[in-house]
Amino acid sequence: MLCALYQLQAVSPKNKKQPVKQTKQSYLLATLPDKSLYFKSDPKMDQFITNLISQMTLTEKLGQLNLPSAGDFTTGQAQSSDIGKKVEESKVGGLFNIKGVEKIAAIQRVAVEKSRLKIPLLFGMDVIHGYVTNFPIPLGLASSWDMTLIEQSARIAANEATSDGINWTFSPMVDIARDPRWGRIAEGSGEDAYLGSQIAKAMVHGYQGDDLAQNNTMMACVKHYALYGAAEAGRDYNTVDMSRVRMYNEYFPPYKAAVDAGVGTVMASFNEVDGIPATANRWLQTEVLRNQWGFGGFVVTDYTGINEMIAHGIGNLQKVSARALNAGIDMDMVGEGFLTTLQKSLDEGRVTQSEIDRAVRRVLEAKYRLGLFDNPYKYCDAERGKREIYNLANREAARNIAARSMVLMENKQQTLPLRKSGTIALIGPLANNPENMPGTWSVAARHSEAISLLKGLQETVGKEVRILSAKGCNFEYDAELESRSAMFGKNTYRDNRPKELILQEALSMARQADVIVAALGESSEMSGECSSRTRIDVPQSQRDLLVELKKTGKPVVLVLFTGRPLVLNQEKELADAILNVWFPGSEAGYAVSDVLFGKVNPSGKLPVTFPRSVGQIPIYYNYKNTGRPLSDDARDNCRFEKFRSNYLDECNTPLYPFGYGLSYTTFQYGDISLNANELRGNQTLKASVTITNTGKYDGEEVVQLYIRNVEGSNTRPVKELKGFRKIDFKAGESKTVTFDITPDDLKFYNNELQYDWESGEFEIQIGTNSRDVKVAKVNWLK
Ligand code: BGC
Numbered sequence: 130m131l132c133a134l135y136q137l138q139a140v141s142p143k144n145k146k147q148p149v150k151q152t153k154q155s156y157l158l159a160t161l162p163d164k165s166l167y168f169k170s171d172p173k174m175d176q177f178i179t180n181l182i183s184q185m186t187l188t189e190k191l192g193q194l195n196l197p198s199a200g201d202f203t204t205g206q207a208q209s210s211d212i213g214k215k216v217e218e219s220k221v222g223g224l225f226n227i228k229g230v231e232k233i234a235a236i237q238r239v240a241v242e243k244s245r246l247k248i249p250l251l252f253g254m255d256v257i258h259g260y261v262t263n264f265p266i267p268l269g270l271a272s273s274w275d276m277t278l279i280e281q282s283a284r285i286a287a288n289e290a291t292s293d294g295i296n297w298t299f300s301p302m303v304d305i306a307r308d309p310r311w312g313r314i315a316e317g318s319g320e321d322a323y324l325g326s327q328i329a330k331a332m333v334h335g336y337q338g339d340d341l342a343q344n345n346t347m348m349a350c351v352k353h354y355a356l357y358g359a360a361e362a363g364r365d366y367n368t369v370d371m372s373r374v375r376m377y378n379e380y381f382p383p384y385k386a387a388v389d390a391g392v393g394t395v396m397a398s399f400n401e402v403d404g405i406p407a408t409a410n411r412w413l414q415t416e417v418l419r420n421q422w423g424f425g426g427f428v429v430t431d432y433t434g435i436n437e438m439i440a441h442g443i444g445n446l447q448k449v450s451a452r453a454l455n456a457g458i459d460m461d462m463v464g465e466g467f468l469t470t471l472q473k474s475l476d477e478g479r480v481t482q483s484e485i486d487r488a489v490r491r492v493l494e495a496k497y498r499l500g501l502f503d504n505p506y507k508y509c510d511a512e513r514g515k516r517e518i519y520n521l522a523n524r525e526a527a528r529n530i531a532a533r534s535m536v537l538m539e540n541k542q543q544t545l546p547l548r549k550s551g552t553i554a555l556i557g558p559l560a561n562n563p564e565n566m567p568g569t570w571s572v573a574a575r576h577s578e579a580i581s582l583l584k585g586l587q588e589t590v591g592k593e594v595r596i597l598s599a600k601g602c603n604f605e606y607d608a609e610l611e612s613r614s615a616m617f618g619k620n621t622y623r624d625n626r627p628k629e630l631i632l633q634e635a636l637s638m639a640r641q642a643d644v645i646v647a648a649l650g651e652s653s654e655m656s657g658e659c660s661s662r663t664r665i666d667v668p669q670s671q672r673d674l675l676v677e678l679k680k681t682g683k684p685v686v687l688v689l690f691t692g693r694p695l696v697l698n699q700e701k702e703l704a705d706a707i708l709n710v711w712f713p714g715s716e717a718g719y720a721v722s723d724v725l726f727g728k729v730n731p732s733g734k735l736p737v738t739f740p741r742s743v744g745q746i747p748i749y750y751n752y753k754n755t756g757r758p759l760s761d762d763a764r765d766n767c768r769f770e771k772f773r774s775n776y777l778d779e780c781n782t783p784l785y786p787f788g789y790g791l792s793y794t795t796f797q798y799g800d801i802s803l804n805a806n807e808l809r810g811n812q813t814l815k816a817s818v819t820i821t822n823t824g825k826y827d828g829e830e831v832v833q834l835y836i837r838n839v840e841g842s843n844t845r846p847v848k849e850l851k852g853f854r855k856i857d858f859k860a861g862e863s864k865t866v867t868f869d870i871t872p873d874d875l876k877f878y879n880n881e882l883q884y885d886w887e888s889g890e891f892e893i894q895i896g897t898n899s900r901d902v903k904v905a906k907v908n909w910l911k
Pocket residue numbers: 204205255299352431432658
């Protein structure tokens with residue numbers, strides 16, 4: 130399907146204008162199922178569940194709301210024991226962190242053969258960016274701006290995970306994040322609500338497909354609802370406080386998009402919202418999620434989310450458990466507050482039987498819709514796993530998707546692509562480091578089998594190029610600091626020899642080379658959960674190495690591994706080219722080589738702003754003007770203006786803006802042409818731009834549409850992403866891209882939380898990133 134689509138666009142003679150006929154909403158969204166597909170009324174199901182509930186004891190009911198971790202991995206303090214016994218006693222509704230058909234079938238057998246009512250279990254897992262075959266980390270996937278590929282990655286992940294017994298994934302993570310100090314920025318789609326919403330839909334559809342009852346689709350869980358990405362100071366789990374206007378306009382849309390796409394479950398976040406932890410927040414979990422958005426599935430807490438409300442300071446375990454249930458939480462992950470206290474709360478009148486039954490019903494409905502009552506072993510076909518998991522086709526897809534997620538940030542004197550000749554010195558702690566290729570949250574990856582950069586390069590160039598490789602330095606000078614980022618036992622391969630020795634070994638290789646490829650950045654667990662950083666630099670040990678490599682006088686290509694935006698001022702100066710590969714997944718080395726040698730022309734664009742310094746954070750493209758904005762000229766030339774909103778010691782602009790990314794070729798944008806300058810009511814504005822590939826290479830470009838509401842009753846951002854297209858161009862080819870814009874694209878939540886648009890002047894901005902745009906103006910009256 131993918132190929133067919135690209136062929137349609139691509140067959141055009143050189144230098145000929147070719148209109149691109151797509152509506153702004155991509156074809157993917159057009160095929161998205163309505164959420165009613167998942168939640169359509171089903172009288173047979175209702176009757177079955179009513180009948181089942183009528184037979185259940187209170188313990189059996191509370192058991193359905195209990196989700197212990199089977200203990201293969203833990204992210205918190207707690208771990209449950211005696212799982213088998215609890216399942217037999219009907220005290221478990223589902224398990225997570227257990228994988229493998231044999232293990233899962235064995236424990237499912239206990240549920241359906243030994244427990245009194247034989248209710249099957251759900252099996253959850255953090256299948257975040259692939260299962261055994263790993264795709265780039267979500268922030269990397271988002272950089273592809275390619276919804277087809279993103280959906281494909283989720284589809285493959287679901288196929289693999291369900292072949293291994295799993296039927297529920299704790300993904301997509303759609304938390305908007307504007308603070309790169311927060312390590313979990315790696316797990317989401319970046320800073321923008323529109324891009325994040327498109328990705329949320331693509332992921333949900335990828336996992337759930339069109340029919341949840343198939344054995345190769347799995348239930349998705351959108352998380353972490355809500356606002357988890359706005360943790361103060363970028364410190365994980367920290368307090369969140371924001372206006373409702375901001376919630377609705379900038380942070381809620383991706384969660385809502387997942388709900389609209391029919392996501393089966395929602396995970397409550399750890400943070401508080403409006404002074405009440407999300408897990409006990411009835412406004413959030415019931416008023417917004419169910420009453421306003423019409424969510425029909427069940428809500429699960431995050432890991433020990435209920436128990437953690439004791440530390441939040443809103444009560445003891447009994448109290449917080451009752452509050453969670455009252456708020457609309459249905460399932461309790463790990464902490465067993467529901468299991469151990471709700472009986473008492475029921476006796477004391479703190480919760481009602483109907484609230485408990487409501488939660489039980491929602492959990493049972495999910496099991497029913499998955500088809501588990503018909504066949505509890507439907508995901509337990511070991512033969513299927515042998516065929517489906519980590520097979521050649523999946524690995525090929527992972528390689529392709531990874532290459533298309535990479536962002537070319539610098540390419541001075543066209544250092545890239547590399548030629549297949551001479552000698553390459555591949556230097557750095559990420560040069561030969563398979564375990565760190567898949568990135569954070571890769572719980573089912575075969576880490577030691579992931580393709581290192583060294584292996585990928587060697588296999589790509591064969592005998593044509595001599596490759597010398599050395600580490601050059603450790604991730605950090607400080608061994609203790611380095612060891613903090615070794616979650617799930619991931620190895621950083623620390624070299625304990627004296628640092629001078631490690632450096633000299635690398636420099637002697639660098640001096641023999643024609644070009645140096647420096648593989649530097651974060652280790653994979655320097656981002657992800659509980660990996661916040663106050664200094665978001667390339668660590669000093671690696672920076673020092675880069676300085677030394679540069680002194681050799683050889684061209685230096687920085688292959689940057691990172692799970693977050695880094696402050697790259699020095700690297701920008703030092704490196705001749707910077708290719709940001711994020712964490713590319715299991716096929717990392719092959720995918721990076723494909724891009725370095727030009728087999729794939731990079732087309733990724735940043736889904737998040739890269740600051741010049743930590744002091745600028747939070748920094749994002751869709752900011753609002755103050756009453757004292759910098760003049761455009763001062764802003765663009767980094768000139769200080771007294772009594773204007775700026776810094777004494779830093780520019781206002783970022784180092785790399787949202788939407789930014791280079792290609793080996795160049796694209797020239799013509800002016801915007803509009804079908805009208807004055808519009809009324811529900812008319813459609815057509816904004817067209819002709820783009821020409823003016824370089825030597827074929828390449829893909831992400832054409833971005835931003836809109837600015839110049840004047841309104843409320844203050845509005847200086848621009849907001851409202852559409853994009855990823856289009857391929859032959860060298861020399863021109864294409865005209867037309868965006869259809871309707872009043873729906875102008876709507877926002879005002880300070881009364883009414884969602885509407887207002888008459889007035891609008892700027893239509895189209896460009897290659899959020900900074901470099903063509904602008905046209907229209908008046909649009911109601
Ligand atoms: C994380 C979630 C994850 C859960 C289960 C928590 O620590 O916040 O994102 O899904 O653990 O592993």
